[in-house]
Amino acid sequence: MKYTTVIRTIDSFEVVQNAILRLTVDNFSQVKSREQLIDEHKRLDNICDKKKYVVHNINKQENLTLNIQLRISISNLKVNNVPTGRFLLCRVISKFVKLFALLALVEDPEGNVERLALYNWTKEGQSNIKSIDQLFLSIGTLLVIKNISYEVATSNITIIRSNNPDDVIVVDHNNKLFDDVKWSTNEKKVEIKNADDFRRCGNDYFASSNYIAAIDKYSNGIKLEPQNVTLLNNRAEAYLRLYQFHNAFKDTEIALMYDPNNLKAAYRKGKALCGLKHYKDATNTLQNLYQRMKGNTSIKQIMKHAEMLSYENKNGKYDYLRIIDEFHERSKIKKDSKGNDVWIYETGPRLDHAEFLNDNIQIDLVEGKGRGWIAKCDIPEYTLLMVSKAFKVVFSNEVFGTMISNTSNDKGASSCAEELTTCITRKLFEEPYYCPEVYQLYNGLNLSRNEKIEIIRKNSIHIELIIQALMHNNIGLNYDEFNLKTEITGLGLWTLPSFFNHACIDENVYNFFLGDLLFIRTNRPISKGEELIINYRNATTFSYEERLSYLKCINIDCQCRMCKLERSESQEIKLRMAQLLKAYHESIYPKVSKPHSVEPSHIKELEYLIAELRSLRKEHPDLGFNTIELSNTLAFAYLKIGNNKKALSILKEVYDLYKTFRVSEIRIIILDIIIINSKLKLFEEAKKWFDIMLKILVEPIMGKLEDDKPEWRKEALRLTEKIHPQMNSIAETLNIV
Numbered sequence: 001m002k003y004t005t006v007i008r009t010i011d012s013f014e015v016v017q018n019a020i021l022r023l024t025v026d027n028f029s030q031v032k033s034r035e036q037l038i039d040e041h042k043r044l045d046n047i048c049d050k051k052k053y054v055v056h057n058i059n060k061q062e063n064l065t066l067n068i069q070l071r072i073s074i075s076n077l078k079v080n081n082v083p084t085g086r087f088l089l090c091r092v093i094s095k096f097v098k099l100f101a102l103l104a105l106v107e108d109p110e111g112n113v114e115r116l117a118l119y120n121w122t123k124e125g126q127s128n129i130k131s132i133d134q135l136f137l138s139i140g141t142l143l144v145i146k147n148i149s150y151e152v153a154t155s156n157i158t159i160i161r162s163n164n165p166d167d168v169i170v171v172d173h174n175n176k177l178f179d180d181v182k183w184s185t186n187e188k189k190v191e192i193k194n195a196d197d198f199r200r201c202g203n204d205y206f207a208s209s210n211y212i213a214a215i216d217k218y219s220n221g222i223k224l225e226p227q228n229v230t231l232l233n234n235r236a237e238a239y240l241r242l243y244q245f246h247n248a249f250k251d252t253e254i255a256l257m258y259d260p261n262n263l264k265a266a267y268r269k270g271k272a273l274c275g276l277k278h279y280k281d282a283t284n285t286l287q288n289l290y291q292r293m294k295g296n297t298s299i300k301q302i303m304k305h306a307e308m309l310s311y312e313n314k315n316g317k318y319d320y321l322r323i324i325d326e327f328h329e330r331s332k333i334k335k336d337s338k339g340n341d342v343w344i345y346e347t348g349p350r351l352d353h354a355e356f357l358n359d360n361i362q363i364d365l366v367e368g369k370g371r372g373w374i375a376k377c378d379i380p381e382y383t384l385l386m387v388s389k390a391f392k393v394v395f396s397n398e399v400f401g402t403m404i405s406n407t408s409n410d411k412g413a414s415s416c417a418e419e420l421t422t423c424i425t426r427k428l429f430e431e432p433y434y435c436p437e438v439y440q441l442y443n444g445l446n447l448s449r450n451e452k453i454e455i456i457r458k459n460s461i462h463i464e465l466i467i468q469a470l471m472h473n474n475i476g477l478n479y480d481e482f483n484l485k486t487e488i489t490g491l492g493l494w495t496l497p498s499f500f501n502h503a504c505i506d507e508n509v510y511n512f513f514l515g516d517l518l519f520i521r522t523n524r525p526i527s528k529g530e531e532l533i534i535n536y537r538n539a540t541t542f543s544y545e546e547r548l549s550y551l552k553c554i555n556i557d558c559q560c561r562m563c564k565l566e567r568s569e570s571q572e573i574k575l576r577m578a579q580l581l582k583a584y585h586e587s588i589y590p591k592v593s594k595p596h597s598v599e600p601s602h603i604k605e606l607e608y609l610i611a612e613l614r615s616l617r618k619e620h621p622d623l624g625f626n627t628i629e630l631s632n633t634l635a636f637a638y639l640k641i642g643n644n645k646k647a648l649s650i651l652k653e654v655y656d657l658y659k660t661f662r663v664s665e666i667r668i669i670i671l672d673i674i675i676i677n678s679k680l681k682l683f684e685e686a687k688k689w690f691d692i693m694l695k696i697l698v699e700p701i702m703g704k705l706e707d708d709k710p711e712w713r714k715e716a717l718r719l720t721e722k723i724h725p726q727m728n729s730i731a732e733t734l735n736i737v
């Protein structure tokens with residue numbers, strides 16, 4: 001099985017294994033109660049491997065002799081350190097489950113609880129096979145484990161690991177060796193706490209931003225007093241901090257059932273509804289609340305925010321300048337005490353804006369591609385089709401702890417994929433309400449309709465489905481396009497955009513990211529009934545081989561013009577193209593790019609190369625992207641020898657041929673045209689090209705500019721000031737504004 005990320009394809013085994021391990025041990029902190037940990041462990045039953053195995057013989061030693069002084073307690077274990085000669089005495093406190101290892105919870109006599117992973121205990125086989133059931137090292141079994149290692153699995157998660165089954169000894173109950181050992185959980189009198197004790201304890205955790213532990217305490221209190229509105233309200237706030245909006249909403253509903261006038265519950269319900277994207281209900285709830293609490297500034301603020309979300313959601317109108325500012329602000333990084341880069345704002349550039357879906361598109365079946373987005377009527381160019389907030393996104397520096405500018409190495413790509421798998425599975429664990437949103441995505445598994453219905457009905461964790469859905473639908477974050485002053489990258493899942501199908505060229509839909517918001521617009525007029533297509537891998541950036549290996553992994557046999565052409569080109573043509581490009585890079589370019597003058601023979605050679613390359617694709621002149629760079633160099637060669645007019649005509653020709661593809665090179669070409677025109681003092685012409693450039697930069701973000709209105713240029717320049725400030729300098733030089 002392969003897991004596909006933005007950058008490349010990586011082997012999924014490690015990704016999946018680490019993700020599951022993290023799911024089972026993540027946030028495994030001493031602050032969670034023993035009961036909570038046992039509860040969480042029970043949930044693994046849903047995802048564990050139920051197959052039967054040949055299990056290693058259980059090692060019982062009645063006459064065990066050990067020096068009790070060499071016993072080590074869990075709290076004395078050191079990460080990455082095998083305590084030689086020492087042994088761990090522990091008691092099993094949960095059922096074992098089989099994942100990549102056999103996992104259970106154990107406690108030591110001091111009452112410390114940790115997760116134990118036993119490796120190499122199982123083999124697949126034919127005879128003597130057993131399932132890992134209640135009887136396997138059952139609860140209460142005393143174990144002595146030698147040669148253990150205490151490990152950080154990934155991202156600071158600890159686990160006790162034993163690799164050799166012979167190191168694990170089951171202590172026979174007749175054995176007197178440990179009779180003197182006192183087990184603190186046996187000794188401890190059950191401390192009776194009341195709901196208020198739990199509330200106070202929860203509040204302490206909340207104050208130290210440990211929301212998971214706070215929820216644990218509040219939940220214990222709620223078990224004792226299910227109608228305790230304060231506890232419900234406190235837990236709702238802790239859920240809000242963890243973005244568990246559905247859980248928060250449920251608590252506020254219960255709180256309001258018992259106390260309909262409770263203001264805190266109403267306030268938090270409003271916030272939860274915003275998070276659940278029920279913008280209208282959120283606005284109504286908060287407007288009602290404000291009526292009762294006129295003058296309360298924090299209610300007013302959140303009410304205004306909900307009104308803004310409702311407006312964005314209803315009209316698809318966004319204040320892009322403000323969103324870009326918010327994005328810059330939220331991507332700020334500072335150094336922590338260890339010198340690592342960390343977010344100043346804890347949540348990274350996740351932006352609080354509404355989703356939007358244009359009424360004129362719908363999901364329908366498309367021949368040979370499954371489902372896809374279809375236009376219900378004619379749609380003009382640069383129409384906003386959708387704004388989608390990430391279902392889950394992981395940013396590069398959340399994964400690595402430090403800021404890295406790209407994730408192009410295997411470790412980077414797999415770490416992001418692993419983190420995303422873990423985060424999404426955890427989200428579904430915590431709020432199964434979201435399962436259908438993920439399970440309905442394309443997953444490449446050939447499940448029958450009934451199987452699908454059954455899985456969605458159960459709303460339980462289906463790890464294979466999650467992994468496959470992610471494999472086919474993950475999207476790499478990229479802000480390069482707009483010069484957004486950030487080196488952050490990442491990986492995420494956006495559910496509605498996952499229904500767009502792909503073409504390497506001629507896509508009619510264009511997307512860009514601001515923070516975790518994905519904006520999707522048409523890039524040309526669309527006719528009724530036409531499929532809306534996005535580009536997963538651009539033919540102007542990725543070679544055919546690169547595209548093919550990626551597309552194969554996600555079951556796409558691309559039938560776009562470019563793939564068809566490249567598939568049909570003979571080996572001979574491909575070889576000739578490679579030779580010509582090699583000649584350009586190794587021989588012509590170094591000569592022509594020298595600072596001084598260019599010899600006419602070099603220009604001739606370059607012209608010959610371009611003509612040859614074009615002739616190889618003469619049936620498809622507009623697909624000859626590989627000549628763009630060469631033509632640009634040729635134009636500069638002419639500039640150097642003083643033939644400005646020739647240079648201009650070459651650049652304009654390139655622009656005309658490739659303008660529909662809006663490749664980044666086209667922007668450079670236009671910039672050159674502007675510069676040459678101003679050099680030639682053709683200011684009107686320079687201004688005309690400046691406007692073309694301005695539109696290319698601004699319209700994909702803001703939508704169609706109303707260029708019949710006098711203010712359009714100023715409006716556009718307000719945006720470029722933030723994303724391409726050099727455009728504003730050019731505007732000043734040309735005296736445009």
Ligand SMILES: C[S@@+](CC[C@H](N)C(=O)[O-])C[C@H]1O[C@@H](n2cnc3c(N)ncnc32)[C@H](O)[C@@H]1O
Binds near residue numbers: 368554
């Ligand atoms: C992100 S999903 C797109 C939505 C998907 N068609 C569905 O039914 O949910 C990606 C999957 O759609 C299919 N797909 C996308 N583009 C395609 C294309 N050009 N040709 C054939 N299948 C395509 C492939 O199965 C791919 O793995």
